[in-house]
Amino acid sequence: MNYLKTAILLAGMTALFMGVGAVIGGQNGMLIAFVMALGMNLFSYWNSDKMVLRMYGAQEVDERTAPEYYGIVRELAQRAGLPMPRVYVIDNPQPNAFATGRNPQNAAVAASTGLLQTLSREEIAGVMAHELAHIRNHDTLIMTITATFAGAISMLANFAMFFGGSRDRDNPFGVVGTLVMMIVAPLAAMVVQLAISRTREYAADRAGAEICGQPMWLASALAKISSAAHRIPNMEAETHPATAHIFIINPLSGARMDNLFSTHPNTENRIAALRELAAQMGGRTSSFTAEPATPEPATGSWSTGPWGSGGRRQGPWG
Template sequence: MHSHHNGLKTAALLGLLTGLILAVGYWLGGSTGLVIAVLFSLVTNTVSYFYSDRIALRAMRAQPVSEAEFPALYQIVRKLATTAGQPMPRLYVSPSMQPNAFATGRDPEHAAVAVTVGITRLLTPRELRGVIGHELSHVYNRDILISSVAAGLAGIVTMIAQLAIFLPFGGSDDDDAPNPAALLLMVILGPLAASIIQLAISRNREFQADASGATLTGDPLALASALEKISYGTQAAPLPADGQLTSAAHLMIANPFRGGGLSALFSTHPPMGERIQRLHQQAALTGGARPNLR
């Protein structure tokens, strides 16, 4: 339902980030620093993109599991992957009691789906299936690529801003030199604007994965009721905000950290209420009371 709109919005936000880089770069005058910043950011993000699966799995201490250990989980994932015409991803389980799940991997061939022990205990098989549909959709929609690109662009803005502090701006007789107050403002506001755009892209991809996932499972209400349960569960047991986990937060089905108020602007996920409402709308449109549990 929202998918065309979501794709355009993501493209527009990525364009905005690129524009921000050009604006900041132009304002600083295309220095060598600019080139270095861009190259450095490209390298670090390419590396993290190719290792995206390992980083997140390690952060959640997720272990690979066999079909013998988790037959029901394997069955759900296999059916959905087959329905989507995609290869079977690797399955992982994290010992965390917090109900959460994430998928990672740069493409369907390198995909990994991880669930926490907490979520397998909290959800019914039907709800878990809704969650896995959402997670697989992140992989099929190339969201790991999109979020890596967004992180890369935001990283470039931040690096340029940090470099700006050290760049020599000629003597005071130089009329073209940015004035120090404006420079300071850019150093603070540039990265802030970049991260706000980056997070807006992340929220947008969540809505998209909810919509595609519900289409894949044919059961929007299962995901809606799973999200309701998860939202209570994550608030009851927020994860410790350590650096490693913060980097994987955008991959999770629910933001693992608490927050309200202004944090809506700085959240990796849209408000649960809004996600649930959209799923109910989608169910109403598709008559989604009949899950295709083949």
């Protein structure tokens, strides 16, 4: 059902984009809009992961520089039947995480230092399983496409408003319809984008819980991350709000309503769904057993950090 809903919403986004193109230039405008969308999506397909990782100053780590964190991702990737993604750390006190990449063979996961220092090992496993579920479900590509479409629709609507829409016989909307389309289209595109984002979050919660075998690990992590994210600002996310949907919890605001303008589902609703899944799984839950590998001498900035070989994290992992 989630995949059907996503397909319907993507179809609606495409139709909206073509409609704005028709407003600007009739049938020729629709063709031009299609070519523009194709070019923008090709660029995003190849470069979106690099752009977002650079935007947040993410540093790649490996088994030497972050053995515990890397070991979690490695075992979960094996359990999910995925190639090992690149693993990154973001130096940010707000606990949060995201996945990016055009496909499972070119994917990356990133966690903030705040998340690695705040959550238990089991909770981190739940979060990373959620992010790997996004990769397995190709959500990173879907969200890149929808974000590109939404931006292109807003750009075209602004262009039409500035220069005026097509007034020839190919324009089916008329003057009034054109004005309405110019105003409503960007808003509708944003609503569709956010609806797709929320749909994919619920699907990734379920798939991630199944990957790690313990739905309540993710439920506990979501509660902690949500509480902390409302108190600890993420200045990079505030500077780039269009990227908010990629995080496991909205990094921008403390809004608690599951409404049309929320980038994420309500956290309480997500936890309730995970509790229901845990009850359904019952005795079928499995434990996450990976232990951090004994690291070789580390090099680089993470050698003395809480997750590098030069020091041990205090808390459940200590």
